[in-house]
Amino acid sequence: MSKRHIKVDDLPEFDPAPYLDSEEAVAAYLTDILNANDAGLLAAALGDIARARGMTDIAKTAGITREALYKALRPGSEPRFDTVNRVCAALGVRLVVQAVHAPAGKTDGQRP
16 A cells, blocks of 8 residues: 655645634634734734624724725734724624732732
8 A cells, every 4th residue: 555645835834714603713713823922923813703704894883994804804904903993893702801910918809
């Protein structure tokens, strides 16, 4: 039996959009992306979600032209916070702040 060699370049590019079919899937996807701490990756992920939901509708709801939305959410872009915020609102999600860990000796939620 001979081994088949598959070249990475011959594999199709993965498109997450078809899998972003629920609020839970979108939230999990964005949470993982935010953990990467990469603004360009976040923009691309928001673009994936916008494509899954319909780029034209998201652009209209966000008050951004469709072309500007594509430009702002392409991989590697660095959109302004205002754009990210408007797109998140149009997608029905919001970014939230969460404490990573409690300060040493503080477990009751009170400030030092």
